[in-house]
Amino acid sequence: QKEVEQDPGPLSVPEGAIVSLNCTYSNSAFQYFMWYRQYSRKGPELLMYTYSSGNKEDGRFTAQVDKSSKYISLFIRDSQPSDSATYLCAMTSYNTDKLIFGTGTRLQVFP
């Protein structure tokens, strides 16, 4: 079993839809949770960063962490065609030196 599980998709939604992306994990020591966005043939770029549990909002993006369920989510409101990309969750803890990634969910937003 992988430490971080993420549905690979693809997820196809119409413009303006609310998108929900999720990851589950098994290591209860994880405390730092991130979402990266990766466009085709580009490197991942940091989208959201959350420490421990709770919600964080940045514009159209909201990240949620539920440590009791070992479950994290990224919500995208009013999705745009420019949001079409692969979204990777990532997480780590204070006593490790690597960031563990999910496999990524491919999202396509059509006009």
Add this chain to the structure above:
Amino acid sequence: GAGVSQSPSNKVTEKGKDVELRCDPISGHTALYWYRQSLGQGLEFLIYFQGNSAPDKSGLPSDRFSAERTGGSVSTLTIQRTQQEDSAVYLCASSLEWVASPLHFGNGTRLTVT
């Protein structure tokens, strides 16, 4: 501003040949990471540098893979006697201090072994 730079962007090589992949991290970033991305496999951790030291090499798949970092800056990932299963995108990332600092990725080197 200058981001993480990787070269070459694409590399096609014959099975059995050696390849060198280069990474120029963001100036001042002490931590440097190499990841490998294969189709449907996500990002696989290879090695981590703090300064010029590599405290964690646990992700290197075999002894054909090696990496070094000099001057606390440029890093080179070397793959000897390449195999077809080495075909992937090799991504380099740097961060200010350690892994919980945001990682800044380069655009990767796409390696194809024929």
